Amino acid sequence: MSVKLTEEMLTALPDARGHFGAFGGRFVSETLMDSLMTLEREYLRLKKDPEFQATFDKDLADYVGRPSPLYFAERLTRETGGAQIWLKREDLNHTGAHKVNNTIGQALLASFLGKKRIIAETGAGQHGVATATVCARLGLECHVFMGAEDVQRQSLNVYRMKLLGAQVHSVQSGSRTLKDAMNDAMRDWVTNVDDTFYIIGTVAGPHPYPLLVRDFQSVIGRETRSQSLEKTGKLPDALVACVGGGSNAIGMFYPFLTDESVQLYGVEAGGLGIETGQHAAPLCAGRPGVLHGNRTYLMEDDDGQIAATHSVSAGLDYPGVGPEHSWLKDIGRANYVSVTDDEALDAFRMLTLVEGIMPALETAHAVAYAVKLAATMDKDQMVVINISGRGDKDIHTIAQLDGIEL
Amino acid sequence: MSRIEGVLQTLKGQGRKALIPFITAGDPHPDETVGLMHTMVDAGVNIIELGVPFSDPMADGPVIQLACERALKHSTSLRRVLAIVREFRQTNDTTPVVLMGYLNPIEAMGYEAFADAAAEAGVDGVLTVDLPPEEAGDVAPLFAERGLDSIFLLAPTTTDERIRAIADHSSGYVYYVSFNGVTGAAKINVEEVAAKVAHVHELTALPVAVGFGIRDAETAAAVGRVSDGVIVGSVLVDTIARNQADIEELKRALTDLLNPMREALDSLAS
Ligand SMILES: Cc1ncc(COP(=O)(O)O)c(C=O)c1O
Numbered sequence: 014m015s016v017k018l019t020e021e022m023l024t025a026l027p028d029a030r031g032h033f034g035a036f037g038g039r040f041v042s043e044t045l046m047d048s049l050m051t052l053e054r055e056y057l058r059l060k061k062d063p064e065f066q067a068t069f070d071k072d073l074a075d076y077v078g079r080p081s082p083l084y085f086a087e088r089l090t091r092e093t094g095g096a097q098i099w100l101k102r103e104d105l106n107h108t109g110a111h112k113v114n115n116t117i118g119q120a121l122l123a124s125f126l127g128k129k130r131i132i133a134e135t136g137a138g139q140h141g142v143a144t145a146t147v148c149a150r151l152g153l154e155c156h157v158f159m160g161a162e163d164v165q166r167q168s169l170n171v172y173r174m175k176l177l178g179a180q181v182h183s184v185q186s187g188s189r190t191l192k193d194a195m196n197d198a199m200r201d202w203v204t205n206v207d208d209t210f211y212i213i214g215t216v217a218g219p220h221p222y223p224l225l226v227r228d229f230q231s232v233i234g235r236e237t238r239s240q241s242l243e244k245t246g247k248l249p250d251a252l253v254a255c256v257g258g259g260s261n262a263i264g265m266f267y268p269f270l271t272d273e274s275v276q277l278y279g280v281e282a283g284g285l286g287i288e289t290g291q292h293a294a295p296l297c298a299g300r301p302g303v304l305h306g307n308r309t310y311l312m313e314d315d316d317g318q319i320a321a322t323h324s325v326s327a328g329l330d331y332p333g334v335g336p337e338h339s340w341l342k343d344i345g346r347a348n349y350v351s352v353t354d355d356e357a358l359d360a361f362r363m364l365t366l367v368e369g370i371m372p373a374l375e376t377a378h379a380v381a382y383a384v385k386l387a388a389t390m391d392k393d394q395m396v397v398i399n400i401s402g403r404g405d406k407d408i409h410t411i412a413q414l415d416g417i418e419l
Numbered sequence: 420m421s422r423i424e425g426v427l428q429t430l431k432g433q434g435r436k437a438l439i440p441f442i443t444a445g446d447p448h449p450d451e452t453v454g455l456m457h458t459m460v461d462a463g464v465n466i467i468e469l470g471v472p473f474s475d476p477m478a479d480g481p482v483i484q485l486a487c488e489r490a491l492k493h494s495t496s497l498r499r500v501l502a503i504v505r506e507f508r509q510t511n512d513t514t515p516v517v518l519m520g521y522l523n524p525i526e527a528m529g530y531e532a533f534a535d536a537a538a539e540a541g542v543d544g545v546l547t548v549d550l551p552p553e554e555a556g557d558v559a560p561l562f563a564e565r566g567l568d569s570i571f572l573l574a575p576t577t578t579d580e581r582i583r584a585i586a587d588h589s590s591g592y593v594y595y596v597s598f599n600g601v602t603g604a605a606k607i608n609v610e611e612v613a614a615k616v617a618h619v620h621e622l623t624a625l626p627v628a629v630g631f632g633i634r635d636a637e638t639a640a641a642v643g644r645v646s647d648g649v650i651v652g653s654v655l656v657d658t659i660a661r662n663q664a665d666i667e668e669l670k671r672a673l674t675d676l677l678n679p680m681r682e683a684l685d686s687l688a689s
Contacts, residue, residue, distance in 0.1 A: 030553060030554075039551065040549045040550060040554055041549055042477075042478045042548050042572060042596075043551060043571070043573060043585075043596065044572075044574040044575070044576055044596060044600075046551055046577070047576040048576065186481075187474065192475065193475075196475050196476075196477050199478075200479075200480070200601045203600060203601055204599060204601060204604065205599075206599050207599065301526075302523045302526055302527060303522045303526055304475060304523060305477070306549070308526075311523075313523065315527065316496035316497060316498070316524060316528075317473075317497065317524035317525070317526060317527025317528065318474040318491060319474045319475050319523070
C-alpha cells in the first residue's frame with residue numbers, strides 16, 4: 014500500500030495548481046484569486062532568494078532562539094519501559110510554540126509585499142500570540158480572529174495578544190471555534206484585500222499557504238534529523254506529532270518523507286471518543302471535501318454541511334486538516350491515529366511530573382500516543398515527540414477540571 | 420439556447436435590464452420558498468438566484484449567514500433545494516433558476532449525481548462561489564452536457580487576462596461583484612462599477628449582471644444603466660428575516676421592495 018517516495022516526487026508537489034494528489038488546490042471566491050497568485054509568484058521567487066532565506070534563518074536563530082534542543086527524556090523512557098523517547102523542544106521557542114517559525118516567515122513575506130495590515134485566525138491563541146509578536150516587532154497593524162468559545166478557554170493568550178498591541182475579534186458565528194475564526198478572517202481579507210496580508214496559522218487554506226507554511230515549519234524536522242544523527246548516530250525509528258491543521262506535524266515529517274525506515278504518526282483529537290462523534294479527527298473518521306480553500310479530509314454530515322467538532326484542546330478543535338496530510342494518509346506514508354481528551358489530560362500530568370515539562374494540551378495528544386507506541390517498541394529504538402508548545406496557556410482549563418478556582 | 424440566454428436576449432431586444440433576486444432556499448422555512456419565488460416572479464423579476472444553504476458561508480456577511488442558519492435549522496439540504504426547484508417548475512416553465520452556493524454540498528452529493536438531479540429538477544445555471552474556473556475542470560463539462568449554464572464571478576481585483584479566461588468558461592452571464600467584500604456590505608461606488616463593467620463588456624460578449632450592494636431602486640437604476648442586469652440579495656434576505664413570522668406580510672414586503680426596482684430599471688429602457 015505504501016508508496017516509496019523520492020526527492021523528485023516531493024519537489025513536484027504541490028503541482029502548479031497547488032494540488033497534492035487529489036487534495037489541496039485553490040477554492041476561493043474570485044476576489045482573492047489575484048492576491049493568491051501574486052503571493053505564490055513572490056513566494057516562489059523569494060524561496061530561492063539567498064537574502065530572504067538569510068534573514069529568515071537569522072530571525073529564527075536570534076529572535077526565536079533556534080535551534081531548539083532535542084532532549085532525551087530519560088525518566089519518561091524508564092517509566093515507559095520501551096523505546097528511547099526524545100523530545101523536540103518547540104515549547105522553548107520564543108512565545109512558547111512552533112507557531113512562531115511560520116509567523117516569522119509570513120511576516121517577512123508581508124514586508125516584501127509592502128502590506129502593512131496583518132490578519133490571523135487562532136484557536137488556542139498560540140498562532141495569534143506569535144502573529145501579534147512579529148507585528149509588534151515590525152510595527153504592523155494586527156487583527157486576530159478568535160472563536161468566542163476559545164476567547165474564554167484561552168483567556169491568558171487573549172490578554173497576551175492585547176498587551177502586544179493586537180486587536181482581538183471575538184467571533185460569535187457558527188460553533189464559535191477555530192473554523193469560524195477562519196471564516197471571519199477570510200471575510201476580512203476579501204474586504205481589505207488591497208492592503209492586508211493574511212497570516213494563516215497552519216498548513217491549510219488555499220494554495221500557496223499549505224506549501225509556504227510547510228516550508229517555514231520544516232526547520233523542525235531538519236534540525237531533528239541532524240541532531241538525531243549527531244546525538245545517536247542514526248535516524249529515529251518513529252516521529253509523533255499532534256495534528257490540528259497539521260503544521261507542527263508536517264514540519265517534523267517533511268524532511269523525513271523519503272526515509273522509509275522512519276515511521277510517521279500524526280495524532281488527532283479523539284475528544285470524547287471517535288465512536289461518540291464528539292471529536293476532531295477528520296483523517297481518522299472523516300471523508301474528502303472542500304473547506305477554507307482546499308480539498309482535504311473533513312468532518313461533515315451526509316449533506317456536505319461541516320460538522321461541529323469537540324476537543325479539550327482549542328488548537329486541535331478543527332474539522333479539516335492540511336491537504337498534504339490527506340495525501341500522506343492516502344498513499345500510506347504516514348499513520349493517523351487519535352487519542353481522547355482524557356488520555357491527553359493524563360499525558361499532560363505525566364510529562365509534567367516525570368520530566369518537569371508542561372506541554373500544551375495539543376501537544377499532550379502526541380505525548381499520550383507516543384508513550385503507548387514506545388511501550389510496544391524495543392529498547393534500542395528511538396521515538397521523537399514534537400513538543401509543539403508549552404502548557405501555561407492551559408492551566409485554567411486544567412484547574413477548572415480539578416475544580417480549582419485560580 | 421438555454422432558458423437564461425433566451426430571457427436575457429429577449430430583454431436586450433426590448434432594451435430592458437434583468438432584475439435578479441437572490442434568496443436563500445429554506446429561509447424562513449423550506450415549505451415557503453416556492454411561494455416566495457412565485458411572489459417575486461409576480462413582482463417582475465427575470466431570473467431567480469436561489470442560495471443553497473451552507474454551514475460555513477465564507478463569502479457572505481451576517482445577513483446571509485443567518486439565513487443559512489435558519490434554513491439549516493429546518494434541514495434544507497441540497498436535495499431539498501432541488502425538490503423546491505422541481506415544485507416551482509410545475510407551475511413556472513419560463514423563469515430561469517440559478518443555484519448559488521458553495522462547493523462542498525455538491526461535492527458530498529457527487530458531481531454527476533448533482534448534475535443529473537439539477538437538470539432533471541429544472542435548474543438552469545449553477546454559480547459556486549468557491550469554485551474558480553481553474554478548479555472546475557471536472558464539473559463544468561457535466562453541466563454543459565446537461566444544458567446547465569456555468570456562471571462565474573468577476574471581481575474588481577480580476578485582471579484582464581482572467582476576465583477573458585473566466586468568460587471563456589462561462590455561459591448564460593457573468594456575475595460582476597461590485598466591490599471587495601462580503602455580501603450585505605454597503606460599499607458600492609457606482610462610478611467605479613460603471614467603468615469596470617464597461618471594460619468587461621469590451622472583453623466578452625456575454626451579458627454582465629452586477630451584484631453586491633444593490634439595495635433600492637436608486638442603486639438598481641444606477642447599476643442597471645451600465646450593465647445587463649442587477650442582482651439584489653441581502654436587502655431581500657433581511658426582509659425575510661424581519662417578516663419571518665407572517666408569510667403574507669413577508670410577500671407584501673418583498674413585492675414592495677421589488678416593484679420600485681422593476682420600475683426604475685424599466686424607466687431606463689430606450
Ligand atoms: C502548541 C500547539 N500545538 C499544535 C497546534 C495545532 O496546530 P498544527 O496542527 O497546525 O500544528 C496548536 C494550535 O494552536 C498549538 O498551539
